[in-house]
Each structure stands twice: as structure tokens, then as C-alpha cells.
Amino acid sequence: MFLVYVLIAVGILLMMIVIHEYGHYVAGKALGFKITEFSIGFGPKVFGRTLKNGEKFSLRIIPLGGYCAFYDENGTEQTKEFKSFVDHAPYKRIIVLLSGVVFNFLSAIIFAFIFLSVVGYSVPTVQSLAIDPVTQSPYAEQLQVGDVVQSVNGKPLDIMYTWTDAMNTDTSDDAQFELIVVRIVDNQSTEISVTVRRKSIYNSSTGNSYKGLGFNAGNKQIKVSGWKAASNSLPLTLKFSGMILGSFGDMISGKAPISEMTGPISTVTGIAQSAVVNAQILLLMLPLIAANLAIFNLLPLPALDGSRIVFALIEWIRGKPINREVESVIHFVGFVVLVGGVILLEIVRVIT
Numbered sequence: 001m002f003l004v005y006v007l008i009a010v011g012i013l014l015m016m017i018v019i020h021e022y023g024h025y026v027a028g029k030a031l032g033f034k035i036t037e038f039s040i041g042f043g044p045k046v047f048g049r050t051l052k053n054g055e056k057f058s059l060r061i062i063p064l065g066g067y068c069a070f071y072d073e074n075g076t077e078q079t080k081e082f083k084s085f086v087d088h089a090p091y092k093r094i095i096v097l098l099s100g101v102v103f104n105f106l107s108a109i110i111f112a113f114i115f116l117s118v119v120g121y122s123v124p125t126v127q128s129l130a131i132d133p134v135t136q137s138p139y140a141e142q143l144q145v146g147d148v149v150q151s152v153n154g155k156p157l158d159i160m161y162t163w164t165d166a167m168n169t170d171t172s173d174d175a176q177f178e179l180i181v182v183r184i185v186d187n188q189s190t191e192i193s194v195t196v197r198r199k200s201i202y203n204s205s206t207g208n209s210y211k212g213l214g215f216n217a218g219n220k221q222i223k224v225s226g227w228k229a230a231s232n233s234l235p236l237t238l239k240f241s242g243m244i245l246g247s248f249g250d251m252i253s254g255k256a257p258i259s260e261m262t263g264p265i266s267t268v269t270g271i272a273q274s275a276v277v278n279a280q281i282l283l284l285m286l287p288l289i290a291a292n293l294a295i296f297n298l299l300p301l302p303a304l305d306g307s308r309i310v311f312a313l314i315e316w317i318r319g320k321p322i323n324r325e326v327e328s329v330i331h332f333v334g335f336v337v338l339v340g341g342v343i344l345l346e347i348v349r350v351i352t
Contacts, residue, residue, distance in 0.1 A: 005272035008282060010063055013268060014040065016104065016293050017066045023103030024068040027096045034071035034082040041066055064268075070096075074328040086324060090316035097305045097312070104294035108237045111286035116229035116236065119280050121159045124149045124217035126181075130201045139201055140214030142194040147181040148220050150191065154178065159224065159232045160239065163217070173211065174198060240291045248295070302334020 018040055028035050041060035048058040072084030085093065126147040129138040151157060152166035166177070175198045182189050201212040224232075267289075274281040300306040308331070315321040
């Protein structure tokens with residue numbers, strides 16, 4: 001089953017990249033750019049077709065990438081058969097470069113809608129109560145197994161305010177939380193107010209203690225209407241984007257190790273491992289990966305769309321480009337460093 005999920009994960013990653021490159025393709029065609037090849041995958045060609053206008057479409061053997069190649073992207077061709085990519089107006093190039101990001105972000109919104117429509121959101125349930133080894137009574141005596149948590153500190157749990165969000169509102173020791181739980185009493189659902197505190201909970205299975213609220217939580221899925229799924233798709237995508245930006249910020253500031261970044265292989269295996277536990281994770285990963293790819297490509301790092309946009313903006317402002325050969329070298333070195341970094345991360349993950 002793991003292998004099946006690996007193949008599905010590869011397909012998801014490839015789909016995201018194709019969406020990104022197709023954004024470049026659509027904008028390029030609309031603005032009159034000469035496109036030489038649209039490739040799905042890297043490496044040796046498995047299948048290829050050339051249209052009458054000279055555009056090549058190819059399927060290549062390594063399904064972890066792809067590209068939309070424009071004619072003379074660096075402006076270094078000696079013979080100008082067509083107008084090179086860099087000879088187009090800076091604003092047009094910026095539109096083309098941004099279009100991949102826009103397509104990824106729009107697809108993230110669509111995928112968020114699919115996720116919410118199919119899965120909905122979850123609220124915690126009390127699966128079991130932790131027992132104090134000294135008193136032999138539950139740490140959270142007001143709770144009962146089967147209770148479903150509806151709100152925390154007066155705020156209902158929903159799509160945009162999850163159990164994790166609620167627990168992060170106050171991470172201090174001995175933090176107090178007012179829970180509204182639904183409990184079955186005499187075959188009737190009854191809302192009950194419960195107060196719990198974060199405290200040191202003894203784990204009898206490991207012999208260690210951890211900070212918790214005195215119960216082990218399960219998940220109860222809540223279905224949502226089509227309208228609610230649609231109206232929350234953009235906010236949820238923005239929330240995911242904020243989380244991703246926060247992660248990048250933590251790595252840049254040193255709060256999080258750079259090793260937390262994942263390459264394509266680690267991403268695929270991570271998705272597959274999670275899907276083995278819960279197949280619904282695949283639907284959650286769709287908007288996350290789409291938003292992640294959009295944000296990553298906007299970073300002003302050499303070889304990425306963000307860097308190329310910066311160069312186009314500089315040219316637009318100053319009225320002339322930075323030396324094309326210098327820019328080409330910067331992007332080439334950036335690409336080598338980026339690929340080398342990804343390979344290094346994958347090696348480190350394997351050996352550690």
C-alpha cells in the first residue's frame with residue numbers, strides 16, 4: 001500500500017509543477033512570447049510532439065519537475081530568429097513570471113474547497129483519561145470519555161479556528177482552558193462547561209511526563225455545506241500561506257533548522273507515510289503543497305521566479321537591464337546551488 005501512496009504522491013507533486021509551468025505558458029502565449037518547449041518531467045524524453053508553430057511538448061523520464069522554456073531566455077543568442085524573452089517589456093516578463101505563482105495559488109484555493117467539501121474539519125473527542133498515579137483518579141475529573149469539544153475559551157472550533165490554534169493561544173504551564181463539550185446524557189446531547197488546566201501528566205507507558213490537559217484526544221469529523229466550503233477556501237489558503245511564510249521566516253532567523261526543508265524525495269515519502277495512517281491527508285496536502293510552491297517560487301533567490309522578477313523590476317525602474325551575461329551567471333549559479341542544496345538535504349536525511 002505504501003508504494004501506491006508513493007506513486008500518488010509523485011503524481012501530486014508533478015501535477016503542482018505542471019500547474020505552475022502551465023501558468024507561465026498561458027501568460028506567455030497571451031503576451032506573444034515565443035515558447036520553445038513545454039516539458040513534464042526531466043531527463044531523457046519518453047514522448048514528444050512538435051506543433052506546427054514549432055512548440056515542443058515532451059514527457060520525460062524523471063517525474064519530479066518540468067519546465068516551460070521560452071526562446072533565448074537569457075538574451076545570449078547570436079542569431080535572433082525570434083524575439084528573445086528578455087527583449088520583451090519588463091512588465092510583460094513580470095506578468096509571465098508571476099503567472100506560475102498565480103496559477104499555484106488559485107489551484108490551492110480550489111484544492112482547499114475540495115478538501116473542505118470532502119473532509120470538512122475536525123474537533124477533538126475524549127478517547128481516554130490520563131490517571132494520576134498518586135491519587136489514582138483522572139487528571140481532568142470533569143471530563144468523560146466520549147465528550148466532544150465544541151469551543152475553547154468561548155470561541156467555537158471551526159475551519160479557521162482549530163484545536164491546535166486554541167492550544168497555541170496560551171502555551172504557558174498551568175494555562176487554564178474553558179471547554180464547552182457535548183456529552184450524551186440519557187441518550188440526549190447536552191452541552192457542558194468544563195475547566196481544565198495544562199499540567200504535567202505522567203505517561204505510564206513510557207514512565208515520563210508531558211504537558212497536557214489530562215486526556216488523549218481523538219477526532220470527530222464535521223461535514224460542511226458547499227457554501228461554507230467555498231467561503232472558507234480563500235481564508236484557509238491564506239492561513240496555510242501564513243504558516244508557510246512563518247516556517248521560512250523561522251529558518252531564515254535561525255529559530256528552526258534549515259534541515260526542516262524537504263526536497264522532492266522527502267516530500268513524496270512524507271506524504272506517502274502520512275497517507276498510510278490516514279488517506280484523507282492526501283486531500284489536505286493538495287492546498288498546502290500548491291501554496292508552498294507558490295511562495296517558494298516568489299522568494300528572491302537566484303534561478304527562482306522571484307529573483308527574475310527582481311531583475312525585471314530593476315530594469316523597469318532604471319530604464320536599462322543589468323548586464324545580461326552577469327544575470328545569466330547569477331541564475332545559473334543559483335540553480336546549481338539550489339539543486340545541490342536539495343541533494344545535500346536528501347543525503348543528510350538518509351544518513352541521519
